Amino acid sequence: MNEKQKTKSWIQRIDWINSLFLTLTPILAIVLTWAHIRFEGMNWSLMIPFIILYFATGLSITGGYHRLISHKAYKANPIVKLLYLIFGAATFQNSALKWCSDHRVHHRHCDHEKDPYNIQKGFFWAHMGWIMMKAENEDSISHSSHAIAPTEDLSQYPKDLTSDKLIMWQHRHYLAISVLTGLGLPVLIGYFMGSPLGGLAILGFARIVFVHHMTFFINSLCHIVGSQPYTDTNSAKDSPIMALFSYGEGYHNFHHYFQSDYRNGIKWYHFDPTKWLISGLQSVGLASDLKRTSDEDILRAQLKMEHKRLQDKRIAKGQQSGEIEIIEELASKIDHILQQLIIAKRQRNSSRTSHDQKIGQQIQDKIKALHTDLGMLMESWCKKTNSRLKFYVPKAN
Ligand SMILES: [Zn+2]
Numbered sequence: 542m543n544e545k546q547k548t549k550s551w552i553q554r555i556d557w558i559n560s561l562f563l564t565l566t567p568i569l570a571i572v573l574t575w576a577h578i579r580f581e582g583m584n585w586s587l588m589i590p591f592i593i594l595y596f597a598t599g600l601s602i603t604g605g606y607h608r609l610i611s612h613k614a615y616k617a618n619p620i621v622k623l624l625y626l627i628f629g630a631a632t633f634q635n636s637a638l639k640w641c642s643d644h645r646v647h648h649r650h651c652d653h654e655k656d657p658y659n660i661q662k663g664f665f666w667a668h669m670g671w672i673m674m675k676a677e678n679e680d681s682i683s684h685s686s687h688a689i690a691p692t693e694d695l696s697q698y699p700k701d702l703t704s705d706k707l708i709m710w711q712h713r714h715y716l717a718i719s720v721l722t723g724l725g726l727p728v729l730i731g732y733f734m735g736s737p738l739g740g741l742a743i744l745g746f747a748r749i750v751f752v753h754h755m756t757f758f759i760n761s762l763c764h765i766v767g768s769q770p771y772t773d774t775n776s777a778k779d780s781p782i783m784a785l786f787s788y789g790e791g792y793h794n795f796h797h798y799f800q801s802d803y804r805n806g807i808k809w810y811h812f813d814p815t816k817w818l819i820s821g822l823q824s825v826g827l828a829s830d831l832k833r834t835s836d837e838d839i840l841r842a843q844l845k846m847e848h849k850r851l852q853d854k855r856i857a858k859g860q861q862s863g864e865i866e867i868i869e870e871l872a873s874k875i876d877h878i879l880q881q882l883i884i885a886k887r888q889r890n891s892s893r894t895s896h897d898q899k900i901g902q903q904i905q906d907k908i909k910a911l912h913t914d915l916g917m918l919m920e921s922w923c924k925k926t927n928s929r930l931k932f933y934v935p936k937a938n
Pocket residue numbers: 647759760764777793797
């Protein structure tokens with residue numbers, strides 16, 4: 542079968558259902574919106590449900606398909622999960638079973654042949670080309686099924702997903718749920734707002750196209766545009782601008798390095814509506830066990846990257862001086878303190894559960910002392926290297 546697939550021409554490999562769907566939806570969005578404006582006059586009040594559906598369906602992909610189901614970054618109430626599955630289907634990006642299986646393969650084989658949306662094959666491939674073509678090899682689940690008609694061969698999917706009743710319910714009824722929520726609901730809302738055609742055009746097709754491309758950007762531009770503060774072992778990039786267009790997923794370098802963290806933007810001011818939704822759900826008791834990388838681990842990763850860059854620069858310049866040794870020494874001292882802080886904070890957490898106040902106080906004093914040392918060392922590091930990492934120094938408490 543492989544040999545046969547390899548000899549197929551690119552035309553034979555086109556997935557016509559997916560290709561037609563991705564090509565016709567923008568055309569329908571434009572033609573139907575034009576018809577709505579031409580024959581009914583623009584109904585601006587439709588912008589309110591448009592924004593609500595844009596976020597409800599897009600965040601169901603990022604908060605539900607991605608961070609909850611693919612990465613298990615937190616636990617959600619079954620009602621929340623059900624809503625994610627219903628509104629996620631309305632984006633026409635396939636069932637969660639298929640989407641999440643692909644996504645795990647992307648993380649496992651990022652930038653390599655088995656990566657379904659391998660950016661090394663170019664922007665268009667990573668953005669949508671991979672959806673429009675059939676499989677090149679049997680390892681990729683992605684190319685073998687349609688975005689609007691999932692395959693029924695369940696053996697290729699991860700067991701934790703196939704054993705989940707809600708995920709399987711959505712997978713089995715995917716097409717009906719997608720059509721009812723993605724197109725039926727927009728027509729119904731449009732009907733109650735005086736224009737079923739406007740509803741279909743703007744809340745249905747235009748919203749599908751916008752959500753498609755905003756989420757497709759995560760696989761394409763988020764592997765092209767931005768910086769690499771945590772790792773350069775894969776192409777994922779951090780970009781605050783991309784975060785604006787991808788429901789907060791633009792901090793993709795952080796995500797590829799700390800994939801089980803419920804956040805992508807780690808600072809409170811980082812635009813990450815998916816993170817805000819998850820912490821909001823936690824505050825009303827609908828989400829729990831939010832996984833969060835420690836500040837120490839984040840700083841360690843950043844220091845490692847900065848250190849690597851400095852080394853590369855030095856090699857490029859052919860420098861050799863005592864200054865380099867000072868930086869090396871500082872890096873190893875900071876790393877040592879960060880490791881001690883991680884251990885001390887773990888000890889503090891277990892002393893809290895044992896309610897031993899004396900030990901708890903001793904550990905707290907140790908943490909404060911370590912933190913003071915860390916502050917001084919980081920100051921030296923920043924001066925010596927012109928680094929901005931001082932902004933990421935972990936808090937003492
Ligand atoms: Zn990625």
